[in-house]
Amino acid sequence: MTAAAETTTIHGDRVSLLRVLGPAHVWALGVGIVLVGEFTGWNFSADKGGTLAALIVCWVVGLLYTSVAMIDSEVTSTVAAAGGQYAQAKHIVGPLMAFNVALFLVFAYTMLEVSDAILLGDTIVAKAGVDGLTHNSFIAATIVVLAWLNYRGVLMTLNVNFVITAIAYVSIIILFFSVSPWTQGAVLKLNELVTPGNALPYGWIGVIAAFQFGIWYYLGIEGTTQAAEEVRSPARSLPYGTMAGMITLLIAAAMTWYVCASLMPWEYLGITPYPLWDAGKLTGSPLLENLLFVATLLAAIASANGCINDAARAWFSLGRDRYLPSWFSAVHPKYRTPYRSILFLLPIALAFAFIADLNQAITFSILSGVLQYTFMSINIMMFRKKWPLGTIRRGYTHPFHPLPAIVLFCLCVVTFFAIFLGFGSQLIAMIAFYFLISVWFHFYRYKFVRRGDQFSMPWPKPQGY
Amino acid sequence: MWMALSYACWGISIVLALWMLYDWFKVDTTYSEDVLTSSREGELEAASEKHRI
Amino acid sequence: MSRYTPPEQSKTGQIFDIVVVVVAIFVALWLPLKLGLAGAAKSIDALDAKTWEALGQNPTMASIWEKLGYTPETAHDVIQNRFHYVIDWPTLVVMAVVLIGYFVFLFRASDREYRDVINEKFDDK
Numbered sequence: 030m031t032a033a034a035e036t037t038t039i040h041g042d043r044v045s046l047l048r049v050l051g052p053a054h055v056w057a058l059g060v061g062i063v064l065v066g067e068f069t070g071w072n073f074s075a076d077k078g079g080t081l082a083a084l085i086v087c088w089v090v091g092l093l094y095t096s097v098a099m100i101d102s103e104v105t106s107t108v109a110a111a112g113g114q115y116a117q118a119k120h121i122v123g124p125l126m127a128f129n130v131a132l133f134l135v136f137a138y139t140m141l142e143v144s145d146a147i148l149l150g151d152t153i154v155a156k157a158g159v160d161g162l163t164h165n166s167f168i169a170a171t172i173v174v175l176a177w178l179n180y181r182g183v184l185m186t187l188n189v190n191f192v193i194t195a196i197a198y199v200s201i202i203i204l205f206f207s208v209s210p211w212t213q214g215a216v217l218k219l220n221e222l223v224t225p226g227n228a229l230p231y232g233w234i235g236v237i238a239a240f241q242f243g244i245w246y247y248l249g250i251e252g253t254t255q256a257a258e259e260v261r262s263p264a265r266s267l268p269y270g271t272m273a274g275m276i277t278l279l280i281a282a283a284m285t286w287y288v289c290a291s292l293m294p295w296e297y298l299g300i301t302p303y304p305l306w307d308a309g310k311l312t313g314s315p316l317l318e319n320l321l322f323v324a325t326l327l328a329a330i331a332s333a334n335g336c337i338n339d340a341a342r343a344w345f346s347l348g349r350d351r352y353l354p355s356w357f358s359a360v361h362p363k364y365r366t367p368y369r370s371i372l373f374l375l376p377i378a379l380a381f382a383f384i385a386d387l388n389q390a391i392t393f394s395i396l397s398g399v400l401q402y403t404f405m406s407i408n409i410m411m412f413r414k415k416w417p418l419g420t421i422r423r424g425y426t427h428p429f430h431p432l433p434a435i436v437l438f439c440l441c442v443v444t445f446f447a448i449f450l451g452f453g454s455q456l457i458a459m460i461a462f463y464f465l466i467s468v469w470f471h472f473y474r475y476k477f478v479r480r481g482d483q484f485s486m487p488w489p490k491p492q493g494y
Numbered sequence: 495m496w497m498a499l500s501y502a503c504w505g506i507s508i509v510l511a512l513w514m515l516y517d518w519f520k521v522d523t524t525y526s527e528d529v530l531t532s533s534r535e536g537e538l539e540a541a542s543e544k545h546r547i
Numbered sequence: 548m549s550r551y552t553p554p555e556q557s558k559t560g561q562i563f564d565i566v567v568v569v570v571a572i573f574v575a576l577w578l579p580l581k582l583g584l585a586g587a588a589k590s591i592d593a594l595d596a597k598t599w600e601a602l603g604q605n606p607t608m609a610s611i612w613e614k615l616g617y618t619p620e621t622a623h624d625v626i627q628n629r630f631h632y633v634i635d636w637p638t639l640v641v642m643a644v645v646l647i648g649y650f651v652f653l654f655r656a657s658d659r660e661y662r663d664v665i666n667e668k669f670d671d672k
Contacts, residue, residue: 043532077630110535123657124664140576157496170503177510180517221607234632258535294608296626297615311614349533351553353568354561359530361521372518375511377572385580393576403650445646446639451630453638455579460645462575464652466568471656474564480551481667485535490669494662 046111047365049184050260055253055270057191058338060277061331062141062249064197067285068305068325069148070245070391076299077242077451078235080290081228083298085236086243087282093440094247096433097402098275100409102268105254106424108486109263111367112346113254113339114401114408119350120486121412124478126404128352128470129463133401134255134343139374140394141249142336143382146171147390149329150382152303156322168382175334176375179341182364183259190334193327198281200324201305205284208291208312216312217291227295240440240447244395246282249332250274251401255339264424302387337371337378344370351478352470392452396459399444406438415491550667592627602626 075083101114110116112131119127149171150164178186208216229235253271260266289304292311301307309321345367348357361368381390413430427433448456521530556564594601597619599609603626612622 043534044529045533112535116535118657122654123659123661125660126653126657129653136572136576153496153499159496162496162500166500166503166507169507173507173510177514180514218607221605222611224605227603231630231632235630238630238632292611294604294611296622297612300625307615311611346535349531349535354556354564355531356561356565358533359527360533362525362529363521368518368521372514377569380573381576384577389580407654445642449639449642450632450634453635453642457642457645458579459575460649462571464645464649466571467649467653467656469567469571471660475660477553477556479553480663484664484668491665494665 044360044362044365046258046360046367047183048259048261050187050256050266052266052270052273053191054184054187055256055260055266056274056277057187057194057331058256058335059250059253059271059274060198061190061194062138062252062335062339063247063274063278063332064194064281065145065148065328065332066245066248067201067281068197068328069302069387070144070242071282071285072242072289072298072301072304073245073388073391074239074242074299075290075295077231077447078237078239079228079230080223080295080298082231082236082239083243084286084290086239087246087286089440090240090243090246091279091282093244093402093437093444094250094278095275096437096440097251097405098271099427099433100405100437101251101254102271102425103423103427104409104412105257106264106268107421109257109260109267109424110346110485111255111258111342113257113343114251114405115343115346116257117254117408117412118404119483120488121408121415122404124352124475124483125467125471127350128347129467130401130404131343131347131352132463132466133397133404135340135374137394137397137401138249138252138336138340138343139378140381140390140397142172142333142340142378143385144387144390144394145329145333145336146378146382147385147387148302149326149333151387152306152322152325152329155303165383169379171330171333172337172375172378172382175330175337176371178334179337179371180361180364180366180368183256183338183366186334186338187256190331194331197324197328197331198277200320201281201284204305204309204312204317204321205288207314207317208288210287213291217288219287219291222292222294223290230295234450237443238447238450240444241392241395241451244398244444245391247275247278248395248398249335249339250278251405252335252339255342258342268425337374340374341367341370344374350483352474392448392455393459396448396452396456399441399448400463402437403441403445406434406441409434415493416488417492420492421488551663589628589630591624592629594623594627597623 074086104117105113108117108120114134115127115131118130146168147164150167153167154162154164178189210217213219250271253267253274257263257267285305289298289308292308298304303325306321306325309318345358347353348355357370357373359369410431418426599619602619602623604612
């Protein structure tokens with residue numbers, strides 16, 4: 030504390046991130062990132078295993094993410110720092126784990142941002158139908174404009190996210206109710222499109238393979254924790270915003286599946302890049318078609334926006350602890366944002382948006398996500414063991430421990446197997462990368478890190494140490 | 495119309511990118527590195543202590 | 548236990564570290580794309596008779612395909628493009644070993660570093 034006080038007197042005020050956000054912003058950050066998954070991505074699970082497989086994984090993966098949200102809410106309402114799961118790993122497992130978790134986060138979000146930008150570009154190009162029009166300019170504009178918005182301040186960024194996420198969400202509800210979901214046969218023809226013969230075209234292995242893209246229904250909801258240092262009362266707002274977000278998404282996922290499965294044959298549903306926009310087209314109403322077109326763009330923008338926010342926070346935290354050069358830990362004195370991290374990640378996102386395709390970018394993102402969920406299931410066990418209930422103040426305590434952790438771990442194993450079925454060599458390449466960079470960190474980079482200072486929570490000594 | 499939109503997108507991207515570079519340069523030359531990187535984890539606790547003083 | 552004071556890193560050292568990380572990111576993400584490793588095995592099971600019936604589409608499905616602008620000829624490549632799930636056991640074993648090995652290394656090395664952190668943090672007081 031004396032060191033801190035000295036800095037304060039010598040340099041005047043310290044520059045830190047700004048605490049301005051409420052629960053609605055947390056909801057907007059979480060749901061904003063994820064909702065694009067209903068507009069593209071989830072339907073690739075129908076390609077992998079058929080329409081019924083898409084519904085099964087919607088529920089089972091929903092269970093996985095409910096566990097994620099519960100576990101995350103407990104840990105993060107206690108460890109409230111920018112970097113979210115990174116700060117959790119640092120306090121509970123150790124520095125190397127934290128370094129890896131931060132990389133999972135940066136990769137998952139940056140690749141998700143890339144997918145969003147590609148989706149937005151492709152959607153506009155498909156709508157325009159003009160020869161010679163490529164998606165590059167729209168990709169560049171999405172990434173640069175949103176980086177600029179993030180650069181200028183977190184409050185505005187998430188206010189924008191709240192509005193556009195809400196519009197996109199409402200459009201799903203409008204679509205749902207305008208196809209008279211209570212009567213089959215008029216617009217919706219579920220029993221003619223999903224028959225016993227084609228519901229599971231590949232059998233149960235198809236259901237397992239579908240897990241890979243089932244993740245996309247909800248991927249990113251755990252990003253709410255990145256806002257921990259900018260939320261006015263993290264212990265209350267984070268669990269509240271995350272849980273509300275999860276409920277919102279479960280409803281949206283169920284409605285999306287029902288409408289799309291009742292409007293398209295599974296072979297088409299599995300390959301279209303914009304299932305909801307197509308659903309709008311197939312209703313025959315120009316109004317719905319245009320509404321869903323705009324909603325697809327808005328969902329992509331909201332998601333990319335939240336991703337820039339989250340990836341930059343994670344990168345910033347790495348710099349602040351000197352896991353990476355401390356240069357990245359600069360906070361903009363006027364806008365109070367991690368501006369160097371935002372600028373650094375911008376060209377990386379742009380480069381991948383230009384060279385990768387949608388399917389691949391999504392897979393990169395899913396891979397990093399699943400690695401992180403595996404960590405979370407082990408992390409919560411260690412958290413409860415090192416600081417049993419009652420030894421520290423928790424903002425929220427999740428029920429049925431250790432059941433959610435076990436469920437989460439088992440579902441992660443299934444998902445790894447699903448990724449193996451489709452993208453095995455990519456998985457091995459990525460693990461090789463994480464392994465090598467971990468070796469680099471453990472044996473070289475870690476020497477620049479202060480030891481005791483990394484533990485910044487006012488907690489007692491963990492049990493067993 | 496779509497082509498014009500496409501060019502407008504390039505335009506906006508370049509202008510905003512240049513603005514961010516300019517602002518980055520301005521901030522980095524105006525403030526010292528110590529001030530810019532003075533953020534610390536667990537600031538909430540530190541901030542409340544500061545208020546009591 | 549004495550406090551560990553890390554060395555100050557020079558400017559060039561910082562820049563070098565950033566370059567290492569960026570290169571690693573690009574190699575890990577870009578190389579699989581370049582080598583064509585990414586993407587699942589999908590191949591077209593060609594059919595001779597290109598009618599909606601032969602493609603297994605009932606009248607409702609056929610009407611939707613037509614609404615989307617497909618004919619049986621153009622839809623053939625979409626519908627018959629199927630996954631062929633085969634479990635390649637050696638690759639699966641390699642993947643499992645790599646994955647488990649990675650996590651074991653992570654947790655063990657982290658624990659060693661964590662003990663230092665805890666010692667320094669709580670013995671200083």
